[in-house]
Amino acid sequence: MEKQQVLVLGAGYAGLMAALRLAPHTRVTLVDPSPAFTERVRLHERAVGRPDITHPLDALTRRAGIVHLAARATGIDPAARRITTDDGRVLPYDRLVYALGSRTADPGERAYTPETAAELHKRLLDGPGELTVVGGGLTGIELAAEIAESQDAWQVRLITDGEIGAGLSAKGRAHVRTTLTGLGVRIEEGRRVARPEDIDTDAVVWATAMTANTALAEAAGIALDPGGRVRVDATLRSVSHPEIYAVGDAAAMTTPAAGALRMACATAFSSGSHAASSLIAETRGREPEPLRFRYTAQCISLGRRDGLIQLVRADDSPRETVLRGGAAARTKEQVVRSTVRVLRLAARRPGAVSLIPGVG
Ligand SMILES: Cc1cc2nc3c(=O)[nH]c(=O)nc-3n(C[C@H](O)[C@H](O)[C@H](O)COP(=O)(O)OP(=O)(O)OC[C@H]3O[C@@H](n4cnc5c(N)ncnc54)[C@H](O)[C@@H]3O)c2cc1C
Known part of the structure; x- marks a missing residue:
């Protein structure tokens, strides 16, 4: 070879x-x-x-x-x-x-990338204003929560054409709604927008499919x-x-x-x-x-202090069991950290990676 x-x-x-x-x-x-x-x-x-x-x-x-x-x-x-x-x-x-x-998938070629995330940070420093996140999937939920929790100068709105967190269990979705609302996010479900220009707001992040x-x-x-x-x-x-x-x-x-x-x-x-x-x-x-x-869980951050661990079946369909609050936030952080740890392990001992459940 x-x-x-x-x-x-x-x-x-x-x-x-x-x-x-x-x-x-x-x-x-x-x-x-x-x-x-x-x-x-x-x-x-x-x-x-x-x-x-x-x-x-x-x-x-x-x-x-x-x-x-x-x-x-x-x-x-x-x-x-x-x-x-x-x-x-x-x-x-x-x-x-x-x-x-x-x-x-951004209709205006403004995909959500590391570069645009850095630009968004600069824009947030120019506040105050209203920021609209389009997309009620996990990406949109995490972004809306993070900004609402940390950027006092900004009012956050989340628009989605269907239900927020459509792939979650009823309990999981309820926790996302309650947490976002508690952070001051205005949620508009069942509203479809085609282009960023169609929204009357100060800044838009497109976080749909x-x-x-x-x-x-x-x-x-x-x-x-x-x-x-x-x-x-x-x-x-x-x-x-x-x-x-x-x-x-x-x-x-x-x-x-x-x-x-x-x-x-x-x-x-x-x-x-x-x-x-x-x-x-x-x-x-x-x-x-x-x-x-096979899937086991979806891990979602809701700012730095709250989160949701949604247990799922092998095919990613949600179970009723969820972990919420600070314990979920800490679990999510550990899961994210573990990805870099696994890459470091792969650099040191590539063969060992194939023994890790869910990775190898
Ligand atoms: C905000 C956000 C939050 C997310 N949160 C989660 C989460 O909590 N859990 C989860 O499971 N998933 C999450 N995802 C999804 C996850 O990030 C992706 O599924 C994952 O990154 C896919 O990995 P990948 O290696 O296929 O592609 P990527 O991570 O997209 O890597 C692709 C690489 O290709 C490079 N590249 C692109 N074009 C070229 C080119 N022409 N030539 C050379 N290189 C090129 C890029 O620089 C990049 O390094 C999230 C995604 C986003 C955007």
């Missing part, structure tokens, strides 16, 4: 995990424009002024022997097995791991599902290009227990690790195993 060159596109939870697990077995180049890994699940903390939610990539990759190329992939040529980058390089590969993640970053895959003729994610088999190989693996938010993954996997940190981690196992098996002439994944 030493002669194989694996290119991993994207150093998010999925791509970084795949790269770290592959590093002892093959030559790995990780392509991502950023010098640091961004804890994307902390973007709302960045928006209210947490100084840093990043970790230098070097500290994780150098020790593992991974080459990090700080560039943006601009094209994939599957026939020639090479990619191009925005700094004019052409990189050949034997196997490609496509891990370019997702962004919020996520969309996969698969423009490069589509341009290369790699098969996508109707939702725009790369179609993969149970071992996470592209169904149209078996030399390409797709993981994380960019891939349309299904498991027998969980069904179609939603975009999430947990599924990104698990799929990144699993694609590495598949690739290692493939090059050793063994049959790769199918991905096994």
